[in-house]
Amino acid sequence: MTGGEEKYAIVRLFHVYRSYGPKNALVDITLDIYKNEFLFISGPSGAGKTTLLKLLYIAEPVSDGQILVDGMNLSRIPRKKIPFLRRNFGIVFQDYKLIPTKTVYENVSLVLEAKGQKQRMIQKKVNSVLRTVGMEQRLNALPPSLSGGEQQRVAIARAVVGDPKIILADEPTGSLDTESAGFIFNLLKGFHTRGTTVVIATHDRELIRKSGGRVVNLNAGRLIETSDI
Amino acid sequence: MRLYLKRAIQDIRQNRFLNAVTIITIALSILIVSSFALFFINTSDLMNTWREGVRIMVYLMPATPAAEIPGLQKKMLGMYGVHEVRFISRDDALKQLRGQMRRQSALLENLKENPLPDGFEVRMIDASRNWEKIEKLAVQIEDLPQVEEVEYGRKWLGRFTNIFNLFTLAGYGLGALFFVAAVFFVANTIRLVLYTRRDEIEIMRLVGAEDQFIKIPFYIEGIIQGALGGIIGLLLLFIVFLAISSNVAQDFTAGPFQIRFLPLHILFSIISSSMIVGWLGCLVSLKQFLKP
Ligand SMILES: Nc1ncnc2c1ncn2[C@@H]1O[C@H](COP(=O)(O)OP(=O)(O)OP(=O)(O)O)[C@@H](O)[C@H]1O
Ligand SMILES: [Mg+2]
Numbered sequence: 001m002t003g004g005e006e007k008y009a010i011v012r013l014f015h016v017y018r019s020y021g022p023k024n025a026l027v028d029i030t031l032d033i034y035k036n037e038f039l040f041i042s043g044p045s046g047a048g049k050t051t052l053l054k055l056l057y058i059a060e061p062v063s064d065g066q067i068l069v070d071g072m073n074l075s076r077i078p079r080k081k082i083p084f085l086r087r088n089f090g091i092v093f094q095d096y097k098l099i100p101t102k103t104v105y106e107n108v109s110l111v112l113e114a115k116g117q118k119q120r121m122i123q124k125k126v127n128s129v130l131r132t133v134g135m136e137q138r139l140n141a142l143p144p145s146l147s148g149g150e151q152q153r154v155a156i157a158r159a160v161v162g163d164p165k166i167i168l169a170d171e172p173t174g175s176l177d178t179e180s181a182g183f184i185f186n187l188l189k190g191f192h193t194r195g196t197t198v199v200i201a202t203h204d205r206e207l208i209r210k211s212g213g214r215v216v217n218l219n220a221g222r223l224i225e226t227s228d229i
Numbered sequence: 230m231r232l233y234l235k236r237a238i239q240d241i242r243q244n245r246f247l248n249a250v251t252i253i254t255i256a257l258s259i260l261i262v263s264s265f266a267l268f269f270i271n272t273s274d275l276m277n278t279w280r281e282g283v284r285i286m287v288y289l290m291p292a293t294p295a296a297e298i299p300g301l302q303k304k305m306l307g308m309y310g311v312h313e314v315r316f317i318s319r320d321d322a323l324k325q326l327r328g329q330m331r332r333q334s335a336l337l338e339n340l341k342e343n344p345l346p347d348g349f350e351v352r353m354i355d356a357s358r359n360w361e362k363i364e365k366l367a368v369q370i371e372d373l374p375q376v377e378e379v380e381y382g383r384k385w386l387g388r389f390t391n392i393f394n395l396f397t398l399a400g401y402g403l404g405a406l407f408f409v410a411a412v413f414f415v416a417n418t419i420r421l422v423l424y425t426r427r428d429e430i431e432i433m434r435l436v437g438a439e440d441q442f443i444k445i446p447f448y449i450e451g452i453i454q455g456a457l458g459g460i461i462g463l464l465l466l467f468i469v470f471l472a473i474s475s476n477v478a479q480d481f482t483a484g485p486f487q488i489r490f491l492p493l494h495i496l497f498s499i500i501s502s503s504m505i506v507g508w509l510g511c512l513v514s515l516k517q518f519l520k521p
Contacts, residue, residue, distance in 0.1 A: 114433065
């Protein structure tokens, strides 16, 4: 832990490596992510931002090193328990990953159905979250018929509907115009204010400058600096 | 559960063609296997009616003294599996023969002397009306010193039993074969369905769905396919049965024998095994597909 204050490191990486064959996507990353912080992981394209996030929810294994999430050592988690680990995270994927054959409502409700919640609860929760992201008019739309900004909002709704401890947002404003980007960003800020840890991977320096928070810089898979703005 | 059922039905709707192909394949397999069952059931009915009529005719040596008849009868009654022993004197036998050959009775009129021997008609208890037991009993009776000859439907019944057993064996073999083939077909469709939905499955896993949650709708899908295939196959068989029975019935109904459709409990077990086929097909392809 850094500083003298009482901060709980909800995610800890120790000398983490990730390589694809001879290519090193991540090299010797040691990093703590604190509970309730608003953290940027920045760096140019190909720096390893997405890879870093993927390691956290075990979409990919580490090549070396250790990761702890809320005290659990990821290398010790049995395969059957991985879904439960993933429920700690609300993930906004760089490519949205909405299911094109399911409606907006179904895409979001899926998360709660997978958790086995009651239909009445699900309905209430999904409607409320879709209202928060401003998609309550498009419940029955299919994702391909939505604009990029709208898809991103649905993706965020799906990420937060299960009340995750940590939101991982990969380029949440990447391909959006300034106005949509601002809306999305304010949404994420809002969830942070309400007590969720938010991690945003982005190469958008403008966004980082506007928002403030801790910034972790990646370059060619290496952690080059950590700075508070 | 309702949620899973809903997802399964949604899935079937979205993959109508694949599902239709699988259901038809299952239906055809069921049709073939169950027509064997139908044949088997009616043949064994027929054999049972024949068996009920089975008896052993015992012919005595010409010089057997009448005093030995009651003792002989008692001895045979004491043998295992014997239900009834009826004495038929040579005179009765001749009378019977005359009755049967009324038109040609002229032939018999010329007989100076009754050529027929005294005899017994031996009937077996139900449990002993199977082939080996009859044969054993016949040998036992033949060993009695007063007995000249023993007669029973040896040749044709024996041969028929053998053919019947062969058919039964072939039926089981074919049943097993079609079972495996049907499982394979279901596994293949489900694999194709899984393949077209691999992105969706991956997304579900990433948002924290357990394998069970992903698998259950596919199991339901397989079971529904199996049930529909089974029902359609049996319906087809019933149509074939109606067509055939209206023709064949007249030839056979002379006796106490009636051609009939598969009994309810067999229909149920055919549909159940068809559902098991669907479920197994899913199991096979899901096992392969949901590996990490
Ligand atoms: N599955 C993979 N196989 C091979 N190489 C990969 C794979 N995934 C990522 N890489 C490589 O690892 C490096 C880091 O990729 P990553 O996607 O993490 O970058 P990024 O920082 O998210 O970039 P961007 O800003 O473009 O999204 C890149 O050089 C990429 O080519
Ligand atoms: Mg990326």
